[in-house]
Amino acid sequence: MLIAVGLVLSVSANAQSASNPVFDVASVRVAKPGDVQEDREDIRTSPGTLVMRHVSLKSCIQWAYGLSAFQLSGPDWLASDRFDITAKAAEPAQEDQLRLMLQSLLTERFKLALRRTEKDEQIYILTVLRSGPKFRASNGEGPSQMTPGRFGFTATRTSIPQLAEYLSIPMRKPVLDRTGLTGRYDLAVDLTPYATGNSQPPDMSEMVLPAVQEQLGLKLESHKEPVAFFTVEHSERTPTQN
Numbered sequence: 001m002l003i004a005v006g007l008v009l010s011v012s013a014n015a016q017s018a019s020n021p022v023f024d025v026a027s028v029r030v031a032k033p034g035d036v037q038e039d040r041e042d043i044r045t046s047p048g049t050l051v052m053r054h055v056s057l058k059s060c061i062q063w064a065y066g067l068s069a070f071q072l073s074g075p076d077w078l079a080s081d082r083f084d085i086t087a088k089a090a091e092p093a094q095e096d097q098l099r100l101m102l103q104s105l106l107t108e109r110f111k112l113a114l115r116r117t118e119k120d121e122q123i124y125i126l127t128v129l130r131s132g133p134k135f136r137a138s139n140g141e142g143p144s145q146m147t148p149g150r151f152g153f154t155a156t157r158t159s160i161p162q163l164a165e166y167l168s169i170p171m172r173k174p175v176l177d178r179t180g181l182t183g184r185y186d187l188a189v190d191l192t193p194y195a196t197g198n199s200q201p202p203d204m205s206e207m208v209l210p211a212v213q214e215q216l217g218l219k220l221e222s223h224k225e226p227v228a229f230f231t232v233e234h235s236e237r238t239p240t241q242n
Helices: 002-018 057-065 095-110 160-171 204-216
Strands: 025-030 042-046 049-056 082-088 113-128 145-149 152-159 175-177 184-190 218-234
Touching (some): 025 095, 049 057, 049 095, 057 082, 057 095, 057 218, 082 095, 160 175, 160 184, 160 204, 184 204, 204 218
Parallel strands (some): 113 175
Antiparallel strands (some): 042 049, 049 082, 145 152, 152 184
16 A cells, blocks of 8 residues: 555656746756855846756755755755756746756656655744744845754755755754745854753753744744655756757
């Protein structure tokens, strides 16, 4: 029975990619070492255009399917090999459509095949408070940058899914973005006001919860719910020619 369910989910995930919209033109090439400073990935979109520089295939899949890192598994090279992708739609398209188009592109150029399963997980959900977020949209160019401090961090040109990934470290559980915020932002979190001052090492998760709410206008709530997991069952390591 479990095998049958897995097969159905695998077929449905890849059949969905096959029926998705496609880019009008797309270039996919292996990235050259040193193309991006400090080995940073850079993903940018505009209506109808997707540009990904020095990205791993794992990051491509996560972006295409809206996944966190913990939801995707596969061979080690998925995270180490880097690629440059430039793709344009025939007409202006929003980010949700670009994600579907990237699913099609990954299936076509990498022969990507995914298996999807679900299981109940204890996670944190990141949402926006009714009063709204307390950070601003980034006007700068370039890749996201997260700079940790002794008690806190600053982030520039950072998406909320990237923030959620970062918060999963001190929370010690996966954090899923449910904010609906789609831009890139500059923000900072200072945990100093929440340190207890006693001799015991501070519990970072207990400090992050109020800091995120009071300083970012966001909320972290613990939930147990079904979470989708994807396994890469097949992918070519070298994409087909443009």
